[in-house]
Amino acid sequence: MPTPERCGAPDTTCRQTEEDFRTIHHELGHDFYSRAYAGQPPILRDSANDGFHEAIGDTIALSVTPEYLVKAGLITTAPEASGDIGLLLQSALERLAFLPFGLVVDAWRWQVFSGSVTPASYNTAWWQLREQYQGVRPARARGEELFDPGAVPANTPYARYFLSSVLQFQFHRALGKTAGCTQPLHRCSIYGNAAAGQRLRAALEMGASRPWPDALDALTGQRQMDATAMADYYAPLKAWLDEQNRGRPIGWQP
Ligand SMILES: [Zn+2]
Incomplete structure:
Protein backbone atom coordinates (compact mmCIF):
# COMPACT_ATOMS: atom_id res chain seq x y z
CA MET A 1 0.00 0.00 0.00
CA PHE A 98 11.68 22.32 22.95
CA LEU A 99 12.87 24.86 25.55
CA PRO A 100 16.47 23.59 25.97
CA PHE A 101 16.76 22.98 22.22
CA GLY A 102 15.58 26.51 21.36
CA LEU A 103 18.12 27.86 23.81
CA VAL A 104 20.93 25.74 22.33
CA VAL A 105 20.31 27.01 18.80
CA ASP A 106 20.67 30.67 19.67
CA ALA A 107 23.37 30.14 22.32
CA TRP A 108 25.44 28.53 19.56
CA ARG A 109 24.66 31.32 17.08
CA TRP A 110 25.63 33.99 19.62
CA GLN A 111 28.95 32.21 20.26
CA VAL A 112 29.59 32.19 16.54
CA PHE A 113 28.60 35.84 16.02
CA SER A 114 30.70 37.01 18.99
CA GLY A 115 33.71 35.09 17.68
CA SER A 116 34.10 33.13 20.91
CA VAL A 117 33.72 29.99 18.78
CA THR A 118 35.65 29.79 15.53
CA PRO A 119 35.01 27.61 12.46
CA ALA A 120 37.64 25.15 13.73
CA SER A 121 35.32 24.09 16.56
CA TYR A 122 31.77 24.81 15.30
CA ASN A 123 30.60 21.22 15.67
CA THR A 124 32.32 20.63 19.01
CA ALA A 125 30.70 23.77 20.44
CA TRP A 126 27.30 22.60 19.17
CA TRP A 127 27.52 19.24 20.92
CA GLN A 128 28.83 20.81 24.12
CA LEU A 129 25.68 22.94 24.28
CA ARG A 130 23.47 19.97 23.36
CA GLU A 131 24.86 18.07 26.32
CA GLN A 132 24.83 21.02 28.71
CA TYR A 133 21.20 22.01 28.11
CA GLN A 134 19.51 18.95 26.64
CA GLY A 135 21.48 16.08 28.13
CA VAL A 136 21.94 14.70 24.61
CA ARG A 137 25.12 13.09 23.24
CA PRO A 138 25.72 11.87 19.70
CA ALA A 139 25.60 8.11 19.18
CA ARG A 140 29.07 8.25 17.65
CA ALA A 141 31.81 10.89 17.43
CA ARG A 142 30.83 13.94 15.38
CA GLY A 143 34.03 15.59 14.15
CA GLU A 144 34.69 18.98 12.63
CA GLU A 145 34.37 17.51 9.12
CA LEU A 146 30.62 17.52 9.94
CA PHE A 147 28.33 20.49 10.56
CA ASP A 148 25.39 19.35 12.67
CA PRO A 149 23.99 22.81 13.53
CA GLY A 150 23.39 23.15 9.78
CA ALA A 151 20.42 20.80 10.26
CA VAL A 152 18.51 23.69 11.87
CA PRO A 153 16.50 25.19 9.03
CA ALA A 154 17.48 28.46 7.38
CA ASN A 155 18.85 31.24 9.55
CA THR A 156 15.83 31.73 11.79
CA PRO A 157 16.52 33.04 15.30
CA TYR A 158 15.17 30.57 17.86
CA ALA A 159 14.83 32.92 20.82
ZN1 LIG B 1 5.52 31.11 13.26
Missing part, protein backbone atom coordinates in the same frame (compact mmCIF):
# COMPACT_ATOMS: atom_id res chain seq x y z
CA PRO A 2 1.47 3.38 -0.89
CA THR A 3 2.35 5.60 2.03
CA PRO A 4 -0.20 8.42 2.33
CA GLU A 5 1.41 11.68 1.33
CA ARG A 6 0.84 15.24 2.36
CA CYS A 7 -2.24 16.92 0.99
CA GLY A 8 -1.65 18.64 -2.31
CA ALA A 9 0.68 16.07 -3.79
CA PRO A 10 -0.90 14.88 -7.05
CA ASP A 11 -2.26 11.34 -7.34
CA THR A 12 -1.79 10.50 -3.67
CA THR A 13 -4.05 9.80 -0.75
CA CYS A 14 -4.49 12.93 1.31
CA ARG A 15 -3.93 12.45 5.05
CA GLN A 16 -4.46 15.37 7.38
CA THR A 17 -2.95 14.99 10.82
CA GLU A 18 -3.37 16.55 14.24
CA GLU A 19 0.02 18.21 13.68
CA ASP A 20 -1.33 19.86 10.52
CA PHE A 21 -4.30 21.10 12.53
CA ARG A 22 -2.01 22.69 15.12
CA THR A 23 0.25 24.17 12.44
CA ILE A 24 -2.76 25.82 10.80
CA HIS A 25 -3.59 27.48 14.12
CA HIS A 26 0.02 28.63 14.48
CA GLU A 27 0.23 30.18 11.03
CA LEU A 28 -3.23 31.77 11.21
CA GLY A 29 -2.10 33.35 14.50
CA HIS A 30 0.47 35.31 12.48
CA ASP A 31 -2.23 36.38 10.01
CA PHE A 32 -4.75 37.50 12.62
CA TYR A 33 -2.05 39.42 14.49
CA SER A 34 -1.06 41.22 11.29
CA ARG A 35 -4.69 42.04 10.60
CA ALA A 36 -5.21 43.34 14.16
CA TYR A 37 -2.35 45.86 14.00
CA ALA A 38 -3.05 46.93 10.41
CA GLY A 39 -4.37 50.27 11.74
CA GLN A 40 -0.97 51.23 13.17
CA PRO A 41 1.50 53.39 11.22
CA PRO A 42 3.58 51.16 8.91
CA ILE A 43 6.69 51.21 11.11
CA LEU A 44 4.69 49.95 14.11
CA ARG A 45 2.95 47.11 12.25
CA ASP A 46 4.73 44.33 14.08
CA SER A 47 4.42 42.24 17.21
CA ALA A 48 5.17 43.57 20.70
CA ASN A 49 8.29 41.39 20.61
CA ASP A 50 9.04 38.53 18.27
CA GLY A 51 8.00 35.93 20.85
CA PHE A 52 4.48 37.40 20.70
CA HIS A 53 4.17 36.76 16.98
CA GLU A 54 5.00 33.08 17.44
CA ALA A 55 2.75 32.71 20.50
CA ILE A 56 -0.66 33.90 19.26
CA GLY A 57 -1.71 30.95 17.13
CA ASP A 58 -0.27 28.49 19.65
CA THR A 59 -2.27 30.21 22.39
CA ILE A 60 -5.45 29.64 20.40
CA ALA A 61 -4.40 26.01 19.80
CA LEU A 62 -4.23 25.52 23.59
CA SER A 63 -8.01 26.03 23.54
CA VAL A 64 -8.34 23.00 21.26
CA THR A 65 -9.42 20.76 24.13
CA PRO A 66 -11.31 17.47 23.72
CA GLU A 67 -14.55 19.31 24.64
CA TYR A 68 -13.82 21.88 21.93
CA LEU A 69 -13.27 19.11 19.37
CA VAL A 70 -16.74 17.77 20.23
CA LYS A 71 -18.26 21.26 19.79
CA ALA A 72 -16.45 21.62 16.47
CA GLY A 73 -17.88 18.27 15.33
CA LEU A 74 -14.45 16.68 14.86
CA ILE A 75 -14.99 13.94 17.45
CA THR A 76 -18.23 12.61 18.87
CA THR A 77 -17.37 12.21 22.55
CA ALA A 78 -14.58 13.63 24.68
CA PRO A 79 -12.30 11.03 26.28
CA GLU A 80 -12.42 10.54 30.04
CA ALA A 81 -10.26 12.80 32.19
CA SER A 82 -8.06 9.75 32.83
CA GLY A 83 -6.80 10.18 29.27
CA ASP A 84 -5.43 13.63 30.02
CA ILE A 85 -1.99 12.38 31.02
CA GLY A 86 -1.41 10.97 27.53
CA LEU A 87 -2.44 14.27 25.93
CA LEU A 88 -0.32 16.29 28.33
CA LEU A 89 2.69 14.04 27.79
CA GLN A 90 2.42 14.40 24.03
CA SER A 91 2.08 18.16 24.38
CA ALA A 92 5.03 18.39 26.81
CA LEU A 93 7.29 16.41 24.50
CA GLU A 94 6.55 19.05 21.87
CA ARG A 95 6.60 22.22 23.97
CA LEU A 96 8.59 21.60 27.17
CA ALA A 97 11.28 19.54 25.50
CA ARG A 160 11.44 33.89 19.36
CA TYR A 161 10.18 30.31 19.75
CA PHE A 162 11.71 30.00 23.20
CA LEU A 163 9.93 33.19 24.33
CA SER A 164 6.73 32.03 22.65
CA SER A 165 6.81 28.77 24.61
CA VAL A 166 6.63 30.74 27.86
CA LEU A 167 4.25 33.44 26.63
CA GLN A 168 1.59 31.16 25.14
CA PHE A 169 0.89 29.53 28.52
CA GLN A 170 0.86 32.90 30.23
CA PHE A 171 -1.62 34.16 27.61
CA HIS A 172 -3.72 31.01 27.92
CA ARG A 173 -3.90 31.24 31.73
CA ALA A 174 -4.93 34.89 31.65
CA LEU A 175 -7.50 34.43 28.87
CA GLY A 176 -8.92 31.34 30.57
CA LYS A 177 -9.37 33.39 33.73
CA THR A 178 -11.05 36.16 31.74
CA ALA A 179 -13.36 33.55 30.24
CA GLY A 180 -14.24 32.36 33.76
CA CYS A 181 -12.69 28.92 33.37
CA THR A 182 -12.47 27.11 36.69
CA GLN A 183 -11.22 23.79 35.31
CA PRO A 184 -7.57 22.70 35.31
CA LEU A 185 -5.69 24.92 32.86
CA HIS A 186 -5.22 22.21 30.22
CA ARG A 187 -9.03 21.79 30.06
CA CYS A 188 -9.81 25.49 29.59
CA SER A 189 -10.98 26.66 26.18
CA ILE A 190 -11.75 30.28 25.38
CA TYR A 191 -13.71 29.23 22.28
CA GLY A 192 -16.73 31.49 21.81
CA ASN A 193 -15.91 33.71 24.80
CA ALA A 194 -16.30 37.37 23.82
CA ALA A 195 -14.55 38.82 26.89
CA ALA A 196 -11.41 36.76 26.28
CA GLY A 197 -11.52 37.64 22.59
CA GLN A 198 -11.74 41.35 23.33
CA ARG A 199 -8.81 41.17 25.70
CA LEU A 200 -6.73 39.33 23.14
CA ARG A 201 -7.68 41.72 20.36
CA ALA A 202 -6.85 44.81 22.45
CA ALA A 203 -3.30 43.53 22.96
CA LEU A 204 -2.89 42.50 19.32
CA GLU A 205 -4.11 45.86 18.01
CA MET A 206 -1.27 47.62 19.86
CA GLY A 207 1.22 46.05 17.45
CA ALA A 208 4.65 47.49 18.22
CA SER A 209 3.26 50.87 19.27
CA ARG A 210 4.09 50.30 22.95
CA PRO A 211 6.96 48.59 24.80
CA TRP A 212 6.19 44.86 24.98
CA PRO A 213 5.49 44.84 28.76
CA ASP A 214 2.50 47.12 28.02
CA ALA A 215 1.07 44.59 25.57
CA LEU A 216 1.74 41.79 28.04
CA ASP A 217 -0.01 43.82 30.74
CA ALA A 218 -3.04 44.40 28.48
CA LEU A 219 -3.32 40.68 27.83
CA THR A 220 -2.38 39.17 31.19
CA GLY A 221 -2.25 41.93 33.83
CA GLN A 222 1.44 41.09 34.29
CA ARG A 223 4.42 43.11 33.09
CA GLN A 224 6.97 40.30 33.26
CA MET A 225 7.20 36.98 31.51
CA ASP A 226 6.17 34.24 33.90
CA ALA A 227 6.81 30.54 33.31
CA THR A 228 4.62 29.51 36.26
CA ALA A 229 1.69 29.33 33.82
CA MET A 230 3.52 26.53 32.00
CA ALA A 231 4.04 24.75 35.32
CA ASP A 232 0.32 25.21 36.12
CA TYR A 233 -0.67 23.75 32.76
CA TYR A 234 1.48 20.65 33.18
CA ALA A 235 0.89 20.21 36.93
CA PRO A 236 -1.09 16.94 36.53
CA LEU A 237 1.67 15.54 34.31
CA LYS A 238 4.35 16.63 36.79
CA ALA A 239 2.56 14.76 39.59
CA TRP A 240 2.31 11.66 37.39
CA LEU A 241 5.97 11.84 36.33
CA ASP A 242 7.11 12.33 39.92
CA GLU A 243 5.29 9.10 40.73
CA GLN A 244 6.81 7.20 37.77
CA ASN A 245 10.31 8.45 38.51
CA ARG A 246 10.24 7.89 42.24
CA GLY A 247 13.56 6.43 43.36
CA ARG A 248 15.20 6.81 39.97
CA PRO A 249 18.22 9.03 39.34
CA ILE A 250 17.18 12.16 37.47
CA GLY A 251 19.32 14.39 35.27
CA TRP A 252 22.74 13.90 33.73
CA GLN A 253 26.35 14.67 34.45
CA PRO A 254 27.67 17.30 32.07
